Amino acid sequence: MMSDERIQAITVPKWGMAMEEGTVTGWHLEEGATVAEGDEVLDVESTKIANVIEAKGNGILRRRVAAEGTTLPVGGLLAVIASDDVSDEEIDGFVSGFVVVAVADDGGAGGPVPRFADVNGRQIRYVVNGEDGEPIILIHGFGGDMNAWMFNQDALAADCSVYTLELPGHGGSSKDVGDGSLDVLTEAVEAVMDVAGADHVHLVGHSLGGAVALQVALDHPGKIGSLTLIAPAGLGSEINGDYISGFVAAQRRKEMKPLAQQLFADPSIVSRSMVEDLLKSKRIDGVDAALAAIAGCQFADGAQTLDLAARADDLDVPVQIIWGSDDAIIPVSQADNLAGASVHRIDGAGHMPMMEKAAEVNDLIAGFVARA
Amino acid sequence: MARVISMRKAINEALFQVMEEDPTVILLGEDIAGGEGSPGESDAWGGDMGITKGLQPRFGKERVMDTPISESAIMGTAVGAATCGLRPIAELMFVDFMGVCFDQIMNQAAKFRYMFGGKAETPVVIRTQIGAGYRGAAQHSQCLYPMFAHVPGIKCVIPSSAYDTKGLLIQAVRDNDPVIFFEHKFMYDQVSDDVPEEMYAVPFGEANIVREGGDVTIVAIAWMVHQAKAAAEILAGEGIECQIVDPRTISPLDEDTIIECVEETGRLVVVDEAYPRCNMGTDISALVAREAFGALKAPIQVVSPPHVPVPFAPELEDAFIPSPEKIAEAVRKTMNYK
Numbered sequence: 001m002m003s004d005e006r007i008q009a010i011t012v013p014k015w016g017m018a019m020e021e022g023t024v025t026g027w028h029l030e031e032g033a034t035v036a037e038g039d040e041v042l043d044v045e046s047t048k049i050a051n052v053i054e055a056k057g058n059g060i061l062r063r064r065v066a067a068e069g070t071t072l073p074v075g076g077l078l079a080v081i082a083s084d085d086v087s088d089e090e091i092d093g094f095v096s097g098f099v100v101v102a103v104a105d106d107g108g109a110g111g112p113v114p115r116f117a118d119v120n121g122r123q124i125r126y127v128v129n130g131e132d133g134e135p136i137i138l139i140h141g142f143g144g145d146m147n148a149w150m151f152n153q154d155a156l157a158a159d160c161s162v163y164t165l166e167l168p169g170h171g172g173s174s175k176d177v178g179d180g181s182l183d184v185l186t187e188a189v190e191a192v193m194d195v196a197g198a199d200h201v202h203l204v205g206h207s208l209g210g211a212v213a214l215q216v217a218l219d220h221p222g223k224i225g226s227l228t229l230i231a232p233a234g235l236g237s238e239i240n241g242d243y244i245s246g247f248v249a250a251q252r253r254k255e256m257k258p259l260a261q262q263l264f265a266d267p268s269i270v271s272r273s274m275v276e277d278l279l280k281s282k283r284i285d286g287v288d289a290a291l292a293a294i295a296g297c298q299f300a301d302g303a304q305t306l307d308l309a310a311r312a313d314d315l316d317v318p319v320q321i322i323w324g325s326d327d328a329i330i331p332v333s334q335a336d337n338l339a340g341a342s343v344h345r346i347d348g349a350g351h352m353p354m355m356e357k358a359a360e361v362n363d364l365i366a367g368f369v370a371r372a
Numbered sequence: 373m374a375r376v377i378s379m380r381k382a383i384n385e386a387l388f389q390v391m392e393e394d395p396t397v398i399l400l401g402e403d404i405a406g407g408e409g410s411p412g413e414s415d416a417w418g419g420d421m422g423i424t425k426g427l428q429p430r431f432g433k434e435r436v437m438d439t440p441i442s443e444s445a446i447m448g449t450a451v452g453a454a455t456c457g458l459r460p461i462a463e464l465m466f467v468d469f470m471g472v473c474f475d476q477i478m479n480q481a482a483k484f485r486y487m488f489g490g491k492a493e494t495p496v497v498i499r500t501q502i503g504a505g506y507r508g509a510a511q512h513s514q515c516l517y518p519m520f521a522h523v524p525g526i527k528c529v530i531p532s533s534a535y536d537t538k539g540l541l542i543q544a545v546r547d548n549d550p551v552i553f554f555e556h557k558f559m560y561d562q563v564s565d566d567v568p569e570e571m572y573a574v575p576f577g578e579a580n581i582v583r584e585g586g587d588v589t590i591v592a593i594a595w596m597v598h599q600a601k602a603a604a605e606i607l608a609g610e611g612i613e614c615q616i617v618d619p620r621t622i623s624p625l626d627e628d629t630i631i632e633c634v635e636e637t638g639r640l641v642v643v644d645e646a647y648p649r650c651n652m653g654t655d656i657s658a659l660v661a662r663e664a665f666g667a668l669k670a671p672i673q674v675v676s677p678p679h680v681p682v683p684f685a686p687e688l689e690d691a692f693i694p695s696p697e698k699i700a701e702a703v704r705k706t707m708n709y710k
Contacts, residue, residue, distance in 0.1 A: 018566075114373065125373075172373045175570075251575055251578075252575065252578050253578065253581075253629075254628070254629075272581055272584060276580075280535075280568075280572075283539060283572040283573060283574060284568060284570045284571070284572045285570060285571040285572060285573075286570075
């Protein structure tokens with residue numbers, strides 16, 4: 001395919017390993033509209049989730065290639081943005097010559113191949129997006145998996161090498177978590193840090209993954225470039241204990257759906273397919289026992305056992321904290337508990353701002369990493 | 373990690389894994405290895421459909437037993453062994469043959485827990501094939517599951533995807549009551565989807581919402597789930613959005629989900645490949661008429677075969693099976709009702 005810097009293609013993104021195609025559900029802009037970086041261009045939905053696609057540069061929306069209702073494979077051409085000195089013929093040529101680049105993986109369409117790191121007999125699954133730039137490691141929260149970062153991996157990979165791992169007991173990693181102590185989780189991050197090989201790694205941790213990232217940063221002075229904590233655990237005792245115990249116990253859709261809805265400011269984000277995926281991951285042998293062990297160790301009796309806020313002085317890295325104003329799991333008031341950290345409260349987001357306000361969070365992370 | 377495999381492979385994998393996990397699991401059935409006593413290789417067949425292939429070489433003749441052609445011997449052995457601490461999985465080739473050993477199932481296995489004051493457990497799994505479309509004629513093509521759902525004390529499982537097949541079969545083996553696991557023979561290679569390599573159990577009594585849609589609820593079982601999906605595609609082109617519910621187990625039946633779904637859409641079509649008298653179509657219709665009558669915007673429709681034996685003539689057999697077109701027509705009827 002001819003590459004032309006003057007012409008930008010907007011293509012169907014890949015949100016999570018299972019996504020193979022996306023459907024256009026609406027356009028925000030008419031053809032001919034002036035577009036600035038970050039403008040919302042169109043809405044796309046997969047079988048699991050919907051999100052808005054933003055422009056990555058400035059120009060004019062020259063062509064809406066896919067009409068509303070059209071379904072295209074991941075990588076398929078949705079729109080063309082170019083300045084007005086590019087002729088219509090050149091745009092036509094770009095559209096007709098566009099080739100969807102499929103990346104081979106484990107059978108799905110496109111996306112990186114899952115890899116495994118070994119640590120103390122456990123296998124830690126991770127994927128890498130982007131080969132160039134400094135490494136960023138994304139660490140999901142309690143009961144999550146790499147899909148928590150489906151809106152962030154590709155965006156952050158533009159300038160960095162993004163490692164998304166799955167903690168023991170979660171996703172495709174080994175289910176044994178020992179006694180559920182933080183060590184078992186930090187070891188997993190350290191194993192992926194070793195694979196990444198750089199001595200300057202940026203950690204991004206969400207919820208329980210935030211506490212894990214914070215502990216790793218404390219344990220490895222000099223090796224961490226920056227720390228982004230999104231609605232992290234480990235900065236206070238309060239936590240929604242009913243959510244934690246309910247999530248561990250939930251076996252059925254009816255039990256899981258109201259719990260998943262608590263994660264978002266807008267509960268309508270929670271689709272049947274999202275609930276089904278949570279149940280599917282919990283049905284795997286060993287997962288419920290792992291979650292119970294971690295909950296028993298980290299969130300016993302409805303309160304957090306780990307409080308790292310007092311150790312702010314021991315941190316030698318820049319820290320930013322991102323928190324949804326409507327977080328129903330860990331109160332946003334804890335955002336101020338870590339001295340020296342820059343704090344960003346995000347309106348209209350619950351406990352999952354990296355999903356609910358993905359573009360905003362991506363900008364914050366990319367900017368912070370670039371400055372660190 | 374999940375990968376796409378067929379229902380055939382999902383059953384075989386589940387059997388391997390439960391036998392690896394639990395030494396009390398045994399398999400018995402006709403030709404499930406390769407025809408005991410006959411010359412030739414010992415694992416020649418793996419059952420009449422090849423589902424159990426490879427199990428006898430791995431687990432030996434003590435745990436994977438070719439039996440004589442005697443359904444009552446298979447069932448009596450399996451039920452007796454279950455009461456004595458094993459977890460037998462008996463393969464009863466075709467559900468059509470159940471008449472030969474029905475007493476052992478409905479009067480013995482199904483009653484032990486009840487009649488012994490809750491002190492007896494009978495963790496037996498009976499795998500058996502159902503369904504038309506295989507040119508198997510009247511004695512090898514029926515969907516007799518309503519006869520078993522009728523009897524208290526038996527759990528009846530009917531998967532429609534490879535994912536559900538593996539998870540429900542693992543749950544069936546771990547369950548402490550008699551479970552009949554109905555496999556639609558037409559689906560073994562027709563249906564493939566994402567299945568985790570790890571072991572996992574899908575709970576009984578939890579319906580699956582296969583497709584979202586706001587206009588009409590279609591409750592369908594086994595192969596009919598796929599026929600309903602094809603119908604929903606046709607209807608989507610007409611602007612009609614179908615919600616498809618697969619009960620996955622008909623005993624226990626997830627009544628709540630069915631009722632809630634009909635309360636959302638106000639219309640119900642039940643698709644059941646079993647003969648129309650006293651099938652799940654009539655049972656689910658009665659449930660909804662009783663519990664959600666006020667939500668209904670149109671009379672309930674049931675799509676079932678005619679009340680005749682499954683024909684052998686291919687044209688007649690195809691006409692017998694509820695088709696996507698017939699399902700779509702039933703949906704339109706509920707949409708057009710005034």
